[in-house]
Amino acid sequence: MSDSTQAVLAHTENNVMTITLNRVDKKNSITSAMYAAMADALEAASLDAGVRVVVIQGHESIFSAGNDIGDFLNGPAATADSPVFRFLRGISSFPKPLVAAVCGPAVGIGTTMLLHCDLVYAGDNAAFSLPFVNLGLCPEAGSSFLVPQLMGYARAAEALLLGEPFMAEAALEMGLINRIVPPLEANALAQRQAQKLAAKPLSSLVETKRLMKKSQAGVVAERITEEAVSFGRMLKEPAAREAFSAFMGKRKPDFSQI
Numbered sequence: 573m574s575d576s577t578q579a580v581l582a583h584t585e586n587n588v589m590t591i592t593l594n595r596v597d598k599k600n601s602i603t604s605a606m607y608a609a610m611a612d613a614l615e616a617a618s619l620d621a622g623v624r625v626v627v628i629q630g631h632e633s634i635f636s637a638g639n640d641i642g643d644f645l646n647g648p649a650a651t652a653d654s655p656v657f658r659f660l661r662g663i664s665s666f667p668k669p670l671v672a673a674v675c676g677p678a679v680g681i682g683t684t685m686l687l688h689c690d691l692v693y694a695g696d697n698a699a700f701s702l703p704f705v706n707l708g709l710c711p712e713a714g715s716s717f718l719v720p721q722l723m724g725y726a727r728a729a730e731a732l733l734l735g736e737p738f739m740a741e742a743a744l745e746m747g748l749i750n751r752i753v754p755p756l757e758a759n760a761l762a763q764r765q766a767q768k769l770a771a772k773p774l775s776s777l778v779e780t781k782r783l784m785k786k787s788q789a790g791v792v793a794e795r796i797t798e799e800a801v802s803f804g805r806m807l808k809e810p811a812a813r814e815a816f817s818a819f820m821g822k823r824k825p826d827f828s829q830i
């Protein structure tokens with residue numbers, strides 16, 4: 573299951589491409605190869621007139637535990653061309669409707685990628701968290717701009733500075749998600765909504781999305797780039813190295829000397 577060739581599945585049916593995170597044994601944590609597969613799928617979907625909507629989904633028990641921490645520890649230095657940044661540029665500027673189904677934990681990029689989806693359906697077991705500070709890192713995916721905008725600064729500070737998780741009800745109230753359903757129904761609901769979108773005129777969908785996003789598209793793109801520079805630097809610094817080693821060693825991190 574952890575074989576990266578199978579860890580992201582993409583298939584298209586009735587004009588809807590479905591991208592499934594399929595590395596459940598590692599809690600759908602996302603490796604570099606998986607970012608590359610997702611970036612490729614989004615690029616193909618953007619160019620293919622036969623794809624009108626994309627659905628991103630995980631498993632009913634887990635959406636994603638975020639970036640693979642082993643990759644953080646051992647991977648090459650992140651550059652603008654790294655698969656993760658290709659994926660972030662792809663999802664944040666994706667022109668067609670994006671629908672997500674989220675159940676269980678959605679950690680780090682598991683939550684921040686949702687900021688770029690148009691419709692999000694969550695299982696009642698969904699738990700969102702942005703533990704970048706706890707990992708010695710900083711926000712990514714434009715979340716340092718989009719999270720305060722979405723939930724207000726006070727709640728953003730709890731989510732991003734304290735790294736406190738929030739559950740589906742709070743996410744619904746803040747407008748991160750559209751609806752809460754039993755976990756086994758989330759993927760099916762996302763598919764039904766995607767099919768409704770796919771039956772509408774694509775040019776109207778694309779133009780409406782573009783117009784809705786226009787006022788912040790430039791700011792978000794700039795912020796993703798600025799965050800990426802800081803994030804790439806912080807990955808190599810002592811706080812992050814300690815956090816990653818602690819996770820891999822199944823112990824609590826010790827930041828007292830850092």
Ligand code: COA
Nearest residue numbers: 597598599601637638639640641642677679680681703707
């Ligand atoms: N990177 C790499 N491996 C991960 C991972 C990650 N982000 N998240 C989970 N895994 C692995 C665990 O190491 C474990 O592997 P093992 O079976 O070989 O020991 C396996 O997935 C199961 O994880 P576990 O922690 O035992 O599951 P859980 O149900 O107790 O907890 C989470 C689930 C998501 C709450 C927990 O795994 C977690 O907090 N993960 C890290 C999240 C994180 O900090 N991500 C980075 C965000 S930037």
